Amino acid sequence: MRRSTPQLAGTALVLAVGLVLTGCSSKDDSGDTTSPTGGSSSAAASGDLSIQPLVQIDNKGAEVPAADSSNAADPAGDGSAKCDPTTIAMAGALTGANAALGINILNGAKLAVDAHNAANKDCQVTIKQFDTEGDPQKATQVAPQIAGDKSIIGLLGPAFSGETKAVGPVFQQAGLLSLTASATNPDLTKNGWTNFFRGLANDAVQGPSVAAYMVNTLNFKKVCVVQDDSDYGVGLAEQITAGLGTSVADSKCAAKVKTGDKDFSATVQIVKGESPDAVFYAGYYAEGAPFASQLKEGGVTAAFVSADGTNDPEFVKQAGSAAKDAYLSCPCGPAPEKFAADYQAKFSVASGVYSVEAYDLATIMLKGIDSGVKDRAGMVDFVKNYDGDGLARHYKWDANGELASALIWIYQVK
Amino acid sequence: MSAVMTVGPAVSSVVSAFNVDSLTHNFWALTIDGLTYGSIYALVAVGYTLVYGVLRLINFAHSEIFMLGMFGQYATLMLLGFTPRGDVYTEGTLLTIVYLGIAMLGGMAVSGGAAVGLERVAYRPLRKRGAPSLVFLITAIGASFILQEFVHFVLPKLTNQKLGGVNAQQPIRLVEPTVQFTFLGADVTNVEIVIVVAAILLAVATERFITLTKFGRGIRAVAQDPVTATLMGVSRERVIMLTFLIGGLLAGAAALLYTLRVPSGIIYSGGFILGIKAFSAAVLGGIGNLRGALLGGLLLGVMELYGQALFGTEWRDVVAFVLLILVLMFRPTGILGESLGRARA
Numbered sequence: 001m002r003r004s005t006p007q008l009a010g011t012a013l014v015l016a017v018g019l020v021l022t023g024c025s026s027k028d029d030s031g032d033t034t035s036p037t038g039g040s041s042s043a044a045a046s047g048d049l050s051i052q053p054l055v056q057i058d059n060k061g062a063e064v065p066a067a068d069s070s071n072a073a074d075p076a077g078d079g080s081a082k083c084d085p086t087t088i089a090m091a092g093a094l095t096g097a098n099a100a101l102g103i104n105i106l107n108g109a110k111l112a113v114d115a116h117n118a119a120n121k122d123c124q125v126t127i128k129q130f131d132t133e134g135d136p137q138k139a140t141q142v143a144p145q146i147a148g149d150k151s152i153i154g155l156l157g158p159a160f161s162g163e164t165k166a167v168g169p170v171f172q173q174a175g176l177l178s179l180t181a182s183a184t185n186p187d188l189t190k191n192g193w194t195n196f197f198r199g200l201a202n203d204a205v206q207g208p209s210v211a212a213y214m215v216n217t218l219n220f221k222k223v224c225v226v227q228d229d230s231d232y233g234v235g236l237a238e239q240i241t242a243g244l245g246t247s248v249a250d251s252k253c254a255a256k257v258k259t260g261d262k263d264f265s266a267t268v269q270i271v272k273g274e275s276p277d278a279v280f281y282a283g284y285y286a287e288g289a290p291f292a293s294q295l296k297e298g299g300v301t302a303a304f305v306s307a308d309g310t311n312d313p314e315f316v317k318q319a320g321s322a323a324k325d326a327y328l329s330c331p332c333g334p335a336p337e338k339f340a341a342d343y344q345a346k347f348s349v350a351s352g353v354y355s356v357e358a359y360d361l362a363t364i365m366l367k368g369i370d371s372g373v374k375d376r377a378g379m380v381d382f383v384k385n386y387d388g389d390g391l392a393r394h395y396k397w398d399a400n401g402e403l404a405s406a407l408i409w410i411y412q413v414k
Numbered sequence: 415m416s417a418v419m420t421v422g423p424a425v426s427s428v429v430s431a432f433n434v435d436s437l438t439h440n441f442w443a444l445t446i447d448g449l450t451y452g453s454i455y456a457l458v459a460v461g462y463t464l465v466y467g468v469l470r471l472i473n474f475a476h477s478e479i480f481m482l483g484m485f486g487q488y489a490t491l492m493l494l495g496f497t498p499r500g501d502v503y504t505e506g507t508l509l510t511i512v513y514l515g516i517a518m519l520g521g522m523a524v525s526g527g528a529a530v531g532l533e534r535v536a537y538r539p540l541r542k543r544g545a546p547s548l549v550f551l552i553t554a555i556g557a558s559f560i561l562q563e564f565v566h567f568v569l570p571k572l573t574n575q576k577l578g579g580v581n582a583q584q585p586i587r588l589v590e591p592t593v594q595f596t597f598l599g600a601d602v603t604n605v606e607i608v609i610v611v612a613a614i615l616l617a618v619a620t621e622r623f624i625t626l627t628k629f630g631r632g633i634r635a636v637a638q639d640p641v642t643a644t645l646m647g648v649s650r651e652r653v654i655m656l657t658f659l660i661g662g663l664l665a666g667a668a669a670l671l672y673t674l675r676v677p678s679g680i681i682y683s684g685g686f687i688l689g690i691k692a693f694s695a696a697v698l699g700g701i702g703n704l705r706g707a708l709l710g711g712l713l714l715g716v717m718e719l720y721g722q723a724l725f726g727t728e729w730r731d732v733v734a735f736v737l738l739i740l741v742l743m744f745r746p747t748g749i750l751g752e753s754l755g756r757a758r759a
Binding site for chain 2: 049095096097099100229252255256257258260261262263264265266267269270272273286289290293294297298299314316317318319320321323
């Protein structure tokens with residue numbers, strides 16, 4: 001009987017080969033009739049969806065004209081900077097489900113550092129990257145490495161709010177500048193950290209601004225607020241719900257989902273039962289994209305509104321036509337044309353959310369190094385007193401590490 | 415006194431948190447969605463149940479077999495000339511069914527092959543050396559991580575970034591869910607019909623196979639008493655391989671059905687939670703019992719949705735596992751008992 005094992009394996013193999021052949025021949029058939037390939041080219045129209053900047057708003061939801069980026073600080077400087085080889089670090093999700101955001105930041109910073117190094121032969125700056133996977137637990141393992149590396153005088157990051165909350169004390173203790181291009185949880189600046197600065201508006205600005213925009217400009221009367229279980233999602237949903245007020249934010253369809261979920265049928269049914277004007281999703285694109293498409297497939301016609309966590313090309317890619325007309329807010333500014341072109345040329349992908357912020361913030365650190373900053377204390381001091389334009393906005397911080405003037409952008413998928 | 419004071423409002427707030435309205439209002443819609451997911455759980459659960467019945471092994475890597483099936487059907491569709499895009503392809507009903515059928519076979523081939531391969535590479539050497547059952551369990555968990563990280567890091571390099579990696583695959587949508595009819599106020603879509611019907615057909619076919627064929631009899635014999643079965647001329651190794659193959663094939667089919675419903679769920683980590691749910695479904699129905707897997711899957715799917723409507727969507731996993739614990743408290747062997755070996759079915 002033992003001999004029958006290879007027989008069965010053989011049968012399975014034949015079956016498998018047969019399947020492959022069937023697959024191949026069908027492909028040829030369809031090639032002749034051009035059905036699938038023909039279909040794909042004809043429907044390219046909505047495959048071209050992308051996230052377009054719509055309007056910049058203040059915390060009342062009113063329009064504010066975009067900042068003039070012509071005075072923006074240039075990382076190249078005048079090319080005469082002299083310094084010893086210096087290291088800065090970047091920490092964020094470089095792998096894992098939300099890696100796109102971390103990579104946007106890393107690339108934006110690299111663009112600035114490379115421009116600086118190319119122009120200033122006598123001042124070479126290295127950027128070390130640290131992958132936290134966006135996970136607070138991973139970040140607590142990585143943070144001591146960054147703090148312990150004495151060559152690092154400034155940190156761009158951490159990227160997400162949860163990890164920043166978890167590892168903030170480590171950097172505070174090490175006296176290392178922690179300059180975030182993306183962590184928007186409002187409580188982060190309430191910890192008394194003297195080394196932490198946020199290069200964009202926080203959710204306490206984003207929430208009320210977007211809520212006001214939804215009520216005043218988009219005239220939504222009933223909104224379902226759906227949040228994930230991240231610090232970011234919970235904080236943002238709280239702000240949005242408060243901003244919308246109890247008459248607009250419907251508590252009957254206020255649902256909570258979990259990071260990593262891909263199927264939202266109960267939430268979709270509950271939302272559908274309430275027929276709202278809009279669904280606001282507070283979370284990241286990894287869940288936001290399948291949620292948006294399941295809402296559409298479930299027959300929910302409400303507008304989809306979300307914030308910076310979903311404001312990523314990957315959202316449009318995965319949600320497909322369900323992403324059309326979605327409103328995505330972001331404290332991040334749109335990429336100026338030249339920046340977008342340089343970025344595309346260097347990394348062969350379009351720049352994304354926080355790329356511009358990362359570029360601006362890296363530039364600020366580079367300015368510090370050019371002006372003679374050599375240690376961690378000097379870097380914190382330099383940023384504390386910084387006052388200048390960047391590509392995205394004007395950078396000047398208050399005593400807590402928040403921007404003195406913080407505005408929000410609304411984007412739409414078109 | 416103060417204890418009483420604090421307990422009072424806490425209890426009333428918990429009671430008022432029960433959203434009975436939401437459950438009754440959406441009852442049939444939730445039931446239909448629950449049955450849809452339940453059928454997918456059921457198909458995956460069969461893989462756990464069969465392997466457990468024959469080997470007394472909980473094959474934790476089965477969730478990754480399912481995940482590989484998702485990639486298998488996706489790759490098959492790419493081979494057929496479909497490219498990922500935002501829109502749904504409109505190929506006409508007949509062609510769509512043909513393409514879906516081929517994709518399903520592709521997914522089944524990958525899952526079935528992977529399951530048999532896993533058995534040969536990971537479990538058979540251990541069995542030959544008579545390793546204790548704990549070692550099998552750890553190997554299964556290890557294999558699960560290896561398969562996940564393979565798709566996470568290695569597959570993108572092998573396929574020129576077309577498959578695998580950190581993000582979910584950009585979906586290839588063949589079917590637009592459209593409402594076919596309304597059942598007691600709940601919309602029933604074509605996708606839901608396809609999933610439930612296909613899953614039930616496959617489950618029945620498997621059941622018939624195990625009950626009626628010579629191979630099936632062999633599986634039941636080994637499950638019942640491996641030593642006697644061997645004495646009666648049943649090859650244990652062959653039965654084991656067959657068991658893994660059937661489990662893998664069903665996981666592959668489930669993978670296609672799942673991606674019909676959740677097109678952007680094709681990601682290296684996408685099998686994990688679903689696998690744990692399917693395993694729970696198997697235990698709920700009575701692990702080792704084929705009909706139990708089906709019943710457990712459907713029950714878990716439906717209860718999960720009712721629970722979410724009642725307690726809030728964030729309690730999804732809690733509902734599933736509390737249900738499991740409650741059933742096991744009163745029926746430690748699951749609803750239908752562990753009967754693959756014993757029962758005539």
